[in-house]
Amino acid sequence: MNKPLVCTVLFFAGHLWAGEPKPQADTIVANIGSSTISVSEFTGFYSASLRKFGLSDNLGNRQKVLNELVSDKLLALSAKQTGLDKTRSAKLELQRITVQELLNRYSSVKIKPGVVVEEADMKEIYRRMNTQVKVSHLYAKDKQTIDKIFAGLQAGNNFDSTAEKLFTDPVLRKAKGSLGYISYDEMDAAFEDAAFNLASGTISSPVKTNYGYSIIRVEDIRSTGLLTEPDFINKKPQFERIARRRKLAGHFKLFSDSIRIALHIEFSEKAVNTLFAEIQKNTTSSLMQSVSSLENTQLKPGIVVLKTIRGSKTIEELRKIARFTSDGQKRFIQSVENLKDFIAGIVIREEILKAARKLQLDKEPGFNKDVQEAFENYLSAAASANFKSGLKVPDSEAAAYYQANISNYTTAEQLRIASILVDDAALASGILNRVRAGERFEELARGYSLQKALAEKGGDMGFYSRGELKNLSAEFANAEVGDIIGPLKQDNKFVIMQVTGKKPLTVQPFEEVKSKILQDIITMRWMRHKQALVQNPPHGIAININQETLKKATWNETN
Numbered sequence: 351m352n353k354p355l356v357c358t359v360l361f362f363a364g365h366l367w368a369g370e371p372k373p374q375a376d377t378i379v380a381n382i383g384s385s386t387i388s389v390s391e392f393t394g395f396y397s398a399s400l401r402k403f404g405l406s407d408n409l410g411n412r413q414k415v416l417n418e419l420v421s422d423k424l425l426a427l428s429a430k431q432t433g434l435d436k437t438r439s440a441k442l443e444l445q446r447i448t449v450q451e452l453l454n455r456y457s458s459v460k461i462k463p464g465v466v467v468e469e470a471d472m473k474e475i476y477r478r479m480n481t482q483v484k485v486s487h488l489y490a491k492d493k494q495t496i497d498k499i500f501a502g503l504q505a506g507n508n509f510d511s512t513a514e515k516l517f518t519d520p521v522l523r524k525a526k527g528s529l530g531y532i533s534y535d536e537m538d539a540a541f542e543d544a545a546f547n548l549a550s551g552t553i554s555s556p557v558k559t560n561y562g563y564s565i566i567r568v569e570d571i572r573s574t575g576l577l578t579e580p581d582f583i584n585k586k587p588q589f590e591r592i593a594r595r596r597k598l599a600g601h602f603k604l605f606s607d608s609i610r611i612a613l614h615i616e617f618s619e620k621a622v623n624t625l626f627a628e629i630q631k632n633t634t635s636s637l638m639q640s641v642s643s644l645e646n647t648q649l650k651p652g653i654v655v656l657k658t659i660r661g662s663k664t665i666e667e668l669r670k671i672a673r674f675t676s677d678g679q680k681r682f683i684q685s686v687e688n689l690k691d692f693i694a695g696i697v698i699r700e701e702i703l704k705a706a707r708k709l710q711l712d713k714e715p716g717f718n719k720d721v722q723e724a725f726e727n728y729l730s731a732a733a734s735a736n737f738k739s740g741l742k743v744p745d746s747e748a749a750a751y752y753q754a755n756i757s758n759y760t761t762a763e764q765l766r767i768a769s770i771l772v773d774d775a776a777l778a779s780g781i782l783n784r785v786r787a788g789e790r791f792e793e794l795a796r797g798y799s800l801q802k803a804l805a806e807k808g809g810d811m812g813f814y815s816r817g818e819l820k821n822l823s824a825e826f827a828n829a830e831v832g833d834i835i836g837p838l839k840q841d842n843k844f845v846i847m848q849v850t851g852k853k854p855l856t857v858q859p860f861e862e863v864k865s866k867i868l869q870d871i872i873t874m875r876w877m878r879h880k881q882a883l884v885q886n887p888p889h890g891i892a893i894n895i896n897q898e899t900l901k902k903a904t905w906n907e908t909n
Contacts, residue, residue, distance in 0.1 A: 376388040382420055383427050383890075387419050393904070396412065412901075440729070444728075451720055452712050453699070465594055466597075472586060482533050484572075485568055486513065488565040492685040496556040527567075531572070540558060544557045544566050615697065617656045622655065653665050751871060762815040763816070765814060766850045772799070773844070795808050831851060833848070
């Protein structure tokens with residue numbers, strides 16, 4: 351879940367939202383029929399792949415990633431040959447992409463230059479990437495409901511009992527709203543910010559997310575490893591890039607909010623409520639479907655939905671500009687408040703587009719080329735979906751795959767570990783002797799450990815498999831409950847650890863993972879199909895790769 355404000359989502363949607371405009375003169379690394387792959391297109395995809403899969407830069411990996419891009423271009427060309435680019439949905443997508451590219455360029459010119467990343471921002475990203483937070487939450491679609499729930503908690507209502515009454519989902523009801531341990535970048539940005547800044551055992555005030563409102567309770571905080579300064583320094587470019595992206599999202603929100611205030615948007619409550627009721631009649635309908643089917647709605651053509659300092663907007667005008675939002679953005683609408691945010695977002699977007707066109711950003715060199723590249727990505731994805739939808743995998747094949755890869759569905763034995771971190775070797779030895787003499791480890795942790803958050807919990811770090819302990823895995827290779835490890839030296843400090851519990855190895859039953867296995871097999875077939883395309887391209891499509899350009903390609907790691 352991402353982006354805390356719907357107008358921000360409308361402004362910068364999709365995987366291109368943070369992209370830079372391409373250089374005006376860009377070298378070509380590959381020609382595929384009438385299509386090309388530029389160096390900037392390749393390096394953007396390649397550097398992201400290295401980060402995602404933890405790969406190192408070498409010619410072999412460059413060739414593999416380039417082949418992936420080549421196969422995507424072949425799919426796009428094939429889609430054009432079959433007329434997929436001429437369908438109504440494809441034409442609408444091309445318009446949406448054109449709008450999106452213009453928004454991206456405006457952000458790079460007017461917003462991105464104001465983003466400054468500081469050392470503290472990078473260290474906070476590093477902390478979160480090495481932390482897991484166990485959370486429960488209470489959820490409501492609108493502010494009025496969540497405020498009532500929060501008032502009840504302040505008056506003494508029990509959090510768990512409230513969750514059992516609140517959630518209709520049987521899993522969440524049984525779990526009392528528990529989401530388990532969440533990691534960095536798994537949740538909506540606003541939800542994550544609140545959760546990672548709460549102390550263990552505390553409850554947040556209502557938090558507005560992209561899906562409604564949540565009250566968050568933090569039950570436990572655990573470090574996923576011992577944080578070291580050298581590790582931070584080695585990965586600093588990665589942390590800077592992530593921090594920049596996140597701060598940019600914050601700037602987008604503030605920018606969008608400022609435009610909304612400046613426009614003095616006033617809604618017709620009757621029109622918005624009627625429109626929302628129409629959307630609710632059919633749970634599969636979207637705003638686009640509702641406002642485009644005027645003959646099926648109580649809102650007649652010409653009805654004003656909102657007024658701004660620029661004038662009024664009727665339902666037909668909203669329908670026209672709503673065409674360029676994605677299905678995911680339309681599904682965002684879960685309440686009247688969501689609907690207002692959505693409508694405000696598309697009005698704000700129109701304001702930004704006017705400013706971008708006034709700057710003639712759509713006339714810049716390379717604009718049309720970038721739009722076509724994005725459209726080819728869409729065609730490639732559409733061809734991929736068509737191919738996969740025709741694949742059928744028998745249950746017997748899935749069962750055989752499960753048996754052959756049983757380790758993938760096996761959770762390793764886990765150890766519960768507590769630690770005490772001090773900065774003096776003699777003190778560490780003294781603490782070790784006191785533990786061996788029978789003193790309680792958790793009490794010594796509370797009294798001496800430098801890691802205050804862990805010290806409050808008696809040094810408890812939670813459960814880890816031996817593999818998750820990374821450089822410490824050898825120390826715990828044969829450890830059992832009660833064993834003490836250390837003192838070990840860590841960046842001029844000393845740590846003593848104790849195994850305080852154990853979870854046995856578990857294997858997921860086939861039926862629980864069957865659907866995932868079926869999708870995995872389909873994906874593997876698809877990847878083989880793409881590889882075969884590169885080896886044997888469709889008739890009449892020639893592939894020419896500039897190996898020297900591929901070897902010399904460079905990029906800025908912080909982008």
